[in-house]
Amino acid sequence: MTNVVVIGSQWGDEGKGKIVDWLSERADVVVRFQGGHNAGHTLVIDGVSYKLSLLPSGVVREGKFSLIGNGVVFDPHAFVAELERLAEKGVTVGPDRLRIAENTALILSVHRELDGIREDAASNSGTKIGTTRRGIGPAYEDKVGRRAIRAMDLKNMETLPAKVDRLLTHHNALRRGLGYEEVAHETLMDELQSVAETIVPYIDRVWKILDDYRRRGARILFEGAQGTLLDIDHGTYPFVTSSNTTAGQAATGSGIGPGSVGYVLGITKAYTTRVGEGPFPTEQDNDIGQFLGERGYEFGTVTGRKRRCGWFDAVLVRQAVAINGITGIALTKLDVLDGLDEIRICVGYKLDGEEIDYLPASQGAQARVEAIYETVEGWKATTAGARTWNDLPAQAVKYVRHIEELIGAPVALLSTSPERDDTILVTDPFHD
Structure with missing residues (x-):
């Protein structure tokens, strides 16, 4: 039985x-394995829109079990708020449908505040990263620093005070140095106690649950957040997120052996966007960029920030295919390109006068690369809502096939609108 990892292949x-929602009908279990509530997914089901930021996309599907793995940093207050928003739309997510890994590190108010303090300071110095100010980075820092409060700690209020003291020893020293008031021990304890009763019933050994499902031959879907170019190791550092967003993290971030991960599906937009600061070789700060942004409704699900838009960058996606071991891609938003007379594709870079076929790791070099474009003919007929290859204009099919050649990976699914059924299936990642 093939298990599937879904990751972003761009930013x-x-x-x-x-795509995760579409695949979840074929899955028994859906797992979030990294990131936090700093990235979101928008699902449109029967005309109803669901905006998720922390919960796995499978929670809106009856009969599916969802898991939040240890690779996630977990904001308990954001979790409660998201449960309430879903309940208002008639979706109740109890412990019978969702579990949280006991060894998941928590995001607390001190993390959110520190994130904002740093971003404000960076804005003044011109070194802003463009974080969502939701405490993701500081929470991962505490995890690596071995001082994090983890979900399991909410079960034992007797040992929690000492762990809070250890955490605040670090944070209060930082706050004093930055000119901010210290956080009182009682304040943080009250914060944790206020959510413990709600969170504790969801806490479990996710690694054990996954192993049981695997042994029974269940289909497991691993859902990543953000994209490969935001990976802390392989992305456009330092303008990246604080976790590993690549396919290898699915095993580490959930507690399952890498041999249990079968198909790697790279979600790939038919053009390129990114949110926040950092290099973007194919960015179009012009009418084309505005056209793509307006037609594609390019605003962040979580923050509402306007996304930067540009032409498809085959160099970046080809690099993502190699790093993730991508088996096939799901090409999305092809319909946004409808009506263009011509479309440009980045097929290489020029760096200091030399042609290269990769994105260099150096921040300075990334800022200097220039895109080398190939121009292809556009199409006038619409692709929106197409559900078979025969529904697509011939030139749109040529565009898709050319992308496959350039990135070295086949298209497994093709999405032609936000509606889940407007999807052309080429290869079912959950093949038996």
């Missing part, structure tokens, strides 16, 4: 939510 915002 995130590729449309993973719809």
Whole structure:
């Protein structure tokens, strides 16, 4: 039985939510394995829109079990708020449908505040990263620093005070140095106690649950957040997120052996976008960029920030295919390109006068690369809502096939609108 990992192959915002939801009908279990509530998915089901940021996309599907793995940093207050928003739309998510890994590190108010303090300071110095100010980075820092409060700690209020003291020893020293008031021990304890009763019933050994499902031959879907170019190791550092967003993290971030991960599906937008600061070789700060942004409704699910838009960058996606071991891609938002007379594709870079076929790791070099474009003919007929290859204009099919050649990976699914059924299936990642 093949288990599937879904990851973004660009800078995130590729449309993973719809694809994960589409695949979840074929899955028994859906797992979030990294990131936090700093990235979101928008699902449109029967005309109803669901915006998720922390919960796995499978929670809106009856009969599916969802898991939040240890690779996630977990904001308990954001979790409660998201449960309430879903309940208002008639979706109740109890412990019978969702479990949280006991060894998941928590995001607390001190993390959110520190994130904002740093971003404000960076804005003044011109070194802003463009974080969502939701405490993701500081929470991962505490995890690596071995001082994090983890979900399991909410079960034992007797040992929690000492762990809070250890955490605040670090944070209060930082706050004093930055000119901010210290956080009182009682304040943080009250914060944790206020959510413990709600969170504790969801806490479990996710690794054990996954192993049981695997042994029974269940289909497991691993859902990543953000995209490959935001990976802390392989992305456009330092303008990246604080976790590993690549396919290898699915095993580490959930507690399952890498041999249990079968198909890697890379979600790939038919053009390129990114949110926040950092290099973007194919960015179009012009009428084309505005056209793509307006037609594609390019605004962040979580923050509402306007996304930067540009032409498809085959160099970046080809690199993502190699790093993730991508088996096939799900190409999304092809319909946004409808009506263009011509479309450009980045097929290489020029760096200091030399042609290269990769994105260099150096921040300075990334800022200097220039895109080398190939121009292809556009199409006038619409692709929106197409559900078979025969529904697509011939030139749109040529565009898709050319992308496959350039990135070295086949198209497994093709999405032609936000509606889940507007999907052309070429290869079912959950093949037996």
